[in-house]
Amino acid sequence: MEHMGIEPGRIQFSWVSSAESTKFVDVVNEVTATVKKLGPSNNFVKTKVKVA
Amino acid sequence: MVAYTDKIKEISRRLLKECQVEMVIGFRKGTLPMMNEPCFVKNPEDVDQLVWDSNCGINLANYLTNRGEKIGIIAKGCDSRNIVTHIIENKIKREQLVIIGVPCDGMIDRRRIIRMYSEEILEVEETGGKIIVKGADFEDTLKKADVLQQNCAVCIHRNPVIHDELVADPVAEQKDVDRYADIREIEAMDPEQKWDYFENLLSACIRCYACRNACPLCYCPTCFVDESRPQWVGKSQNPMDVRTFHFLRAFHCAGRCTDCGACERACPVGINMRVFTKKLEKDSFEQFGWEAGLSLDERPPLDTYKPGDPDDFIK
Incomplete structure (x- = not known):
């Protein structure tokens, strides 16, 4: 995806066990923080075709 | 020949x-x-x-x-x-x-040869590394090595x-070819340039799916683009749909693509969609040391687990 022009950081992978609740919270916070910093995505947005 | x-x-x-x-x-x-x-x-x-x-x-x-x-x-x-x-x-x-x-x-790049002449080519012959191109009132000799398909050249x-x-008898294999020069060029771009590069690359795509049909890897009974329940991807010419099709198709070929160039060759508008599959081919080579289709005894990297598999992208 990054090869294609999606900003690094917008896609993240993580492995969280069901027992690792704190890690889950940390990961979610971290991901939202990074993505918020990147701002709204301009790429991969499908706009409706304008008809006359 | x-x-x-x-x-x-x-x-x-x-x-x-x-x-x-x-x-x-x-x-x-x-x-x-x-x-x-x-x-x-x-x-x-x-x-x-x-x-x-x-x-x-x-x-x-x-x-x-x-x-x-x-x-x-x-x-x-x-x-x-x-x-x-x-x-x-x-x-x-x-x-x-x-x-x-x-x-x-190596196979010759038909499109490149056609582009080289303004007149219509009526006959093409080849003898020992030379390609002789004939039209109605011209004749020209090309070196085969100069007009190879991109994937054959590397x-x-x-x-x-x-x-x-x-x-x-087996021919000599090419040594010291830089197989991934074009991919490294794209990798060096910043995200915006990459985005524009692919936007430009795919702008001509008419979604005829010739690349898919020519590809030996694309044998699903129903391709994801043809499914309508659920409809995974829009069927329109919308740039996002076009892009989704191309990069999902490339992902389906990850670790399987041999860079045979059939997709590019089949494309009626001459899109080099190999830059998608080749990136994945490069990744499988660099991260898993894998080149598809070399041995019957080895399982592809994406259906085996090895303790040494790269995992630094997982946080």
């Missing part, structure tokens, strides 16, 4: 006569210059149609999917690697095949990796 053709005919005739195979898949002359078409020979009398020259770029492994009969197939380096992939993926059995290996020194597996018969 004539020697290749004669040998192919001789082997095919023998196989068909001795009933070792029910059909030989090869090439015959097309109706236009530089356009050979696949051909299925079932009778020894029809063997004379078969030809071999530098326009046999179509990947014949594409025609093996789920076949039941015994087949003789003509295979250059990349075809043979795709045959291996087909066998690994249980799309055909090794026992069903008699592989007629053809050591290959190919390092020209000889078939498996074969039962071989039509000629």
